[in-house]
Amino acid sequence: MTDDFLALVPADGTESMSDPYRRLESDLPVEWRGPLIGPGIENWVARSNGGRKIDLAGVPERLGLELAWMAYWQYRDGAEVMSYHINQLARMLAWVAQYGPTQLPSSWVDWPEEEFRRFFCRFREATTGRPAPASALRLIPSCLRYAQLALAARLHEGPWWMLDRWHPRCDPRIPLREREPLRGDGCIPGDAQIPWVRQAVKWVLGTLLESGAMTWSTLLTARMPALLRLDCWLRTLPDPAVVATDLGQASSLTAEFRRWDSVPANRVRSGRAPRTDRVAPVKVNTDLFAIAELMSFLVDHRQEALSVLGPTPWERLDPAQPAAWRDQAHRHMARPPVLDDGKYVDDHALAQITAYLPVLSASREELVPVSCQGRHDTLRGRDEPQVMRMLLLQILTGRRASEILRCDFDCLSPATDRAVQAAEGEQIARFCYAQSKIGKAPDTILVDAEVVAVIHEQQQWVRERFGGPTRYLFPKRKANADGHKAFPRGSYAEALLVFSDLAQITDSAGRPVQLSHTHRFRHTRLTRLAELGLPVHVLQRYAGHSSPEMSMHYIARRDEHAEQAFVATRKFKADGSLIAFTREDHDGLQLFNRADRFLPNGFCLLPPLQLCDKGNACLTCGVFVTDDSHTAALERQLAETSALIERTTSAFEARHGVPMPADNVWLAQRTAERDALLKLLAAMAAAPGRAVQGAGAPTAAGPVPVEIDTTRYRREPR
Structure with a gap:
């Protein structure tokens, strides 16, 4: 129990009393027991409605005790004590007790609102000669709404979940987490009109909440609305019990419920217009999971359910039926959109x-x-x-x-x-x-x-x-x-x-x-x-x-x-200089996934699934790529190759007396390497800062010109 809500206990510390009205009397300090309430109460002028005293003279004892307790609850709750309206109610009760043609109810908890309105109208006509205004008929019951719920919880003898209306502000027995985000006016499981559904909803949700398996927020926003919709849908069937007793119809019933639950008008209270014209599949799935959870709990606790709920159609629930409801939800899971900026605030x-x-x-x-x-x-x-x-x-x-x-x-x-x-x-x-x-x-x-x-x-x-x-x-x-x-x-x-x-x-x-x-x-x-x-x-x-x-x-x-992330990939290098990103550069980036494609003077762009048949003739290969970072290595290789050619041709001529033929196998290969190195260095000098591909090949490889219609995909569809 948190500090947010009033927890009234008797002064002697004992909570259990045979007479619930003794608990009310023990809750009240002496200055709140009437018949005149107000004198001696701290900050009464500021905390009461206009600083008026509450006069309970002539009110039947139990009803007067309840009125005093509800006023005290408002005071402890931090709300304004509605002394003016409580006095009107006290005068009405005193008049009905003395002159009324009918008997008063024994408690406010047992007093239906319609009957109260009739009593109040008779009282106003008899005492003022005029009918009661509609504003008074609306205001007086509402001013004590929360206090009356708190009174019902205080007088209740059984578990808290047996009540038809749950509100943590009014019933401190409802278990809450330390920082429970509260909202709304609680929930009303009593709205379920089928008795065996209503009792199961109360027991199952109350047990899950007490055990910690469910939080109040989940119960309030997801589970209770879903199970009340189940009750509403069952009332459209000729035999509502079929949902628990006939396993053969489980698949067809779940599909029928999904169709019914997907209609916006079926998900709002009677008389209200739906806010949207469609229901998101995830909301329907939430309802299906909630119903499956209810059925699974009743199946797993069959004997306990029989002792708590008595004989109900839930006794014949088959363990396979909850799975049918879950399967219906899984089959309709929506895929997330590729681009989703609907929840983004620009x-x-x-x-x-x-x-x-x-x-x-x-x-x-x-x-x-x-x-x-x-x-x-x-x-x-x-x-x-x-x-x-x-x-x-x-x-x-x-x-x-x-x-x-x-x-x-x-x-x-x-x-x-x-x-x-x-x-x-x-x-x-x-x-x-x-x-x-x-x-x-x-x-x-x-x-x-x-x-x-x-x-x-x-x-x-x-x-x-x-x-x-x-x-x-x-x-x-x-x-x-x-x-x-x-x-x-x-x-x-x-x-x-x-x-x-x-x-x-x-x-x-x-x-x-x-x-x-x-x-x-x-x-x-x-x-x-x-x-x-x-x-x-x-x-x-x-x-x-x-x-x-x-x-x-x-x-x-x-x-x-x-788009911004794509553009950012071509903006700057590590040294802050502008990058010109081409198709060859993109291919070169893939090399970082394959260490066997790194060469001493460049990179090999040969696809991984292809084998190289050129041996060490990379300089003249069309898929060989190099850049400025390998300039020193290439220049050194050019100098060494040129020196090697000069030494070898001189030795050949000194030995044989004739120059080495140009078509000599060794000379042709070394000359091709030297020419390729010259072409590579010249290509790199012509385009500084850029990688070059196949510049040493006999026919230099380069970008393939492709004509693309850049306006085609931006035209309006016809």
């Missing part, structure tokens, strides 16, 4: 983002002029300085949104002496982020002065607003009197969504950039580091991944970078 868009950031931090009364790339706007401020700094940190560090939102207040520490020396005077520090996705991955990176400045600015803002350090660097602004709650993920996304509509950020191709999709900045940061030549193992360490394959998944394969 410099054009980043320039606009940084230009419009002052709009986020400015107050709502301030008009902010913005000029960027020929655009001139004047926008009203959004009063979201935390959102601005969170977005900046994501852009500069490439961290996930949850890792920024839930990082600790004191998240900076000095870098090691080794790192400081390597930085050569640049200010660096070690940033500890809220790593929560991968347990074995590191949770620190080195950051520069710009990141340090943003964090220091945020720390100063927190001290001024909360009077001192809070647990998190980015605390929630409302319902957080003690500063122990992190900035909500939903509020962050909503603020960026509004900001996107105002700024109208576009990339260089004119496509809109939705800032609420903040994971794009992680892709962008890792892509840029990879394009700068960062080694894979260093990139993996910076990204906080457990494998290099995952890091490579984040690298956008951009056409622009591929």
